[in-house]
Amino acid sequence: xxxxxxxxxxxxxxxxxxxxxxxxxxxxxxxxxxxxxxxxxxxxxxxxxxxxxxxxxxxxxxxxxxxxxxxxxxxxxxxxxxxxxxxxxxxxxxxxxxxxxxxxxxxxxxxxxxxxxxxxxxxxxxxxxxxxxxxxxxxxxxxxxxxxxxxxxxxxxxxxxxxxxxxxxxxxxxxxxxxxxxxxxxxxxxxxxxxxxxxxxxxxxxxxxxxxxxxxxxxxxxxxxxxxxxxxxxxxxxxxxxxxxxxxxxxxxxxxxxxxxxxxxxxxxxxxxxxxxxxxxxxxxxxxxxxxxxxxxxxxxxxxxxxxxxxxxxxxxxxxxxxxxxxxxxxxxxxxxxxxxxxxxxxxxxxxxxxxxxxxxxxxxxxxxxxxxxxxxxxxxxxxxxxxxxxxxxxxxxxxxxxxxxxxxxxxxxxxxxxx
Numbered sequence: 424x425x426x427x428x429x430x431x432x433x434x435x436x437x438x439x440x441x442x443x444x445x446x447x448x449x450x451x452x453x454x455x456x457x458x459x460x461x462x463x464x465x466x467x468x469x470x471x472x473x474x475x476x477x478x479x480x481x482x483x484x485x486x487x488x489x490x491x492x493x494x495x496x497x498x499x500x501x502x503x504x505x506x507x508x509x510x511x512x513x514x515x516x517x518x519x520x521x522x523x524x525x526x527x528x529x530x531x532x533x534x535x536x537x538x539x540x541x542x543x544x545x546x547x548x549x550x551x552x553x554x555x556x557x558x559x560x561x562x563x564x565x566x567x568x569x570x571x572x573x574x575x576x577x578x579x580x581x582x583x584x585x586x587x588x589x590x591x592x593x594x595x596x597x598x599x600x601x602x603x604x605x606x607x608x609x610x611x612x613x614x615x616x617x618x619x620x621x622x623x624x625x626x627x628x629x630x631x632x633x634x635x636x637x638x639x640x641x642x643x644x645x646x647x648x649x650x651x652x653x654x655x656x657x658x659x660x661x662x663x664x665x666x667x668x669x670x671x672x673x674x675x676x677x678x679x680x681x682x683x684x685x686x687x688x689x690x691x692x693x694x695x696x697x698x699x700x701x702x703x704x705x706x707x708x709x710x711x712x713x714x715x716x717x718x719x720x721x722x723x724x725x726x727x728x729x730x731x732x733x734x735x736x737x738x739x740x741x742x743x744x745x746x747x748x749x750x751x752x753x754x755x756x757x758x759x760x761x762x763x764x765x766x767x768x769x770x771x772x773x774x775x776x777x778x779x780x781x782x783x784x785x786x787x788x789x790x791x792x793x794x795x796x797x798x799x800x801x802x803x804x805x806x807x808x809x810x811x812x813x814x815x816x817x818x819x820x821x822x823x824x825x826x827x828x829x830x831x832x833x834x835x836x837x838x839x840x841x842x843x
Contacts, residue, residue, distance in 0.1 A: 480516035480534075481507035487565040488514040489532070515566065523573070523619035529591065531569040531617065538611035539685040546596040551577030569593070573619050585622050592616040599774050600738060605714075605723025606774065607766040609687045609739060649698055650706070650787045652825050654682060655691035667691075667744060671760060681780070682828050684765040687739070690828065694785050696757040704789050705756045705798040707731055711741075711785040715768045719784040719822055723768050727783070728761060731800035739764040743800075759787075765828070783825035 491506035492513040501513035505520050517536035523529065535541045544567040549557045557576035561568040573589035574580070581588050597610035656679075657672035659665070670691035675682055684690065696706050711728035714721045726734035733740040744760035752758060767779055790798035 480518045480536075481509075483507065483514060483517060483565070487563065488512060489561075489563070489566055489568070491515050491520075517565075519613075519615055521615075521617045523621075527573045527589075527621075529569065529571055529573055529578075529589075529617070529619065531593065531615070533567045533569075533593075533595075533615075535565045538613055540609070540611045540687045542595050542611050542613070547593060548596075549576050549591065549593045551575075583620065586620040587622070588618055588620050590616065590618045599769055600725075600736070601771075602725055602734075602736060604712075605725045606769045606771050607713075607725045608769055609764055609766045611686055649696070650694055650785075651697055652692065652694050652783065652785055654825060654828070655693060657691075667762070671744075671750075680828075684828055686765055686767065688765045690763045690765055690783070692761050692763060692783060692825070694759045694787060696754075696789065699757065700754065702754055702756070703791060704754070705792060706759055707788045707790050707798060707800060708759050708761075709786040709788050711761070711783065713763075713766075714782050714784065715780055717782055717824065719782075719824055723771060725766070725768070727763055728785070730802075731759075732802035739766075781828045783828070784822060785824075786822050 490512065492501055492504060496513045498508040498510075498513075501508040504522065505516075505518075506513050507516045508514075515532045515534065517534040519534065519537045520532040521529070522531075533542065533544060533547050535544050544562060544565070547559070547567045549569065549571075551557050554576060557569075557571055559567045560570045572578075573591075576591060578589050578591045581590070592615055594614045595612050597608050597612045599606050599608050653674045655670040655673065656675050657669045659669045670689075671693055674693070692711075694706065694708060696704060708728050708731045710726070710730070712719075713725045713727060715723060726737070727741045728734065728743070731743075733743065742762040744762060746752065746755045746758045746760055748755055750758070763783070765781075767776060767781065769776055790796070792798045
């Protein structure tokens with residue numbers, strides 16, 4: 424599997440507010456001798472609703488706290504410049520913070536925890552990279568800090584009525600896995616478009632757009648063999664609970680689709696035979712794959728299981744979950760389970776995102792064990808033996824597909840407060 428780095432992302436438009444009374448500095452943790460940033464910060468951020476998931480941007484460990492504002496800043500002043508206050512110190516939260524100074528400087532602080540999964544802060548950059556002054560002025564394990572003039576680093580200038588508007592943007596890079604029929608990524612990514620508007624006084628809002636998702640599709644397909652593919656949604660609620668076992672205790676229904684997941688979040692997949700009570704039947708998964716459209720033959724595709732075994736060219740190998748008598752199922756051989764880490768498709772040529780929808784498909788086969796065929800999946804057998812099993816079972820094959828699984832909007836939180 425080839426690995427590439429490229430840029431794509433969720434767009435966030437940020438317009439900041441001027442306030443000549445605000446004062447601010449940043450300082451890297453454990454480095455109190457660094458020179459602070461300019462003291463005048465013309466900014467009053469606009470407050471937007473927080474993400475749906477519970478997330479406290481101010482839960483930053485002491486060793487990762489970066490000073491935001493002067494040492495004598497008050498809690499109210501700290502809040503007004505979109506930072507966190509713990510009673511003693513004003514510091515940057517786990518978010519993307521954009522600020523503007525009176526002397527014409529952008530300051531952008533990107534937190535590792537601003538998205539799920541976490542951003543590689545060392546991969547964050549402005550699109551203008553030829554100028555050394557456009558690189559981060561500070562990078563820690565948890566934050567990347569940029570400071571540059573509003574007239575530099577590819578900033579565009581335009582006038583908006585009584586405002587002078589400076590606009591720039593930055594992105595994070597991500598790793599792409601390239602397969603024979605499609606490409607995917609499991610890395611978080613974002614693209615941040617930000618502006619500074621200058622006038623005697625200015626107040627503007629932050630805008631985020633979230634696209635609506637289409638209705639769900641059928642979760643079962645008819646054929647000579649009736650099978651069902653469904654996703655487990657059980658959770659651990661007691662001490663000592665095993666997550667992999669609890670996940671299959673309950674399942675999403677048709678009304679739940681499309682299901683929203685974040686990158687690398689596990690998808691607990693179960694395929695089972697319907698309306699059969701013969702204990703000798705053994706369900707095998709010939710091939711499982713993912714597409715970005717409901718049609719299982721559509722492209723791009725990404726293999727999950729090949730001959731019932733994890734696709735070896737995926738860095739995040741699919742996990743096959745054993746199903747035996749301890750599962751509590753009446754016919755455990757009628758079931759197959761596996762776990763996939765959530766991903767999104769990218770364009771095979773440009774490595775930009777195609778869309779955030781993922782559909783799972785499995786080609787299934789029923790097998791009758793005999794003295795010459797144990798129906799064991801061929802993970803450790805030779806290719807010739809695997810081909811033989813395919814010939815035996817292909818006459819009873821069916822394809823089953825999942826409903827739509829959506830990549831959730833990235834949690835790039837920059838809630839701003841406005842005081843008019």
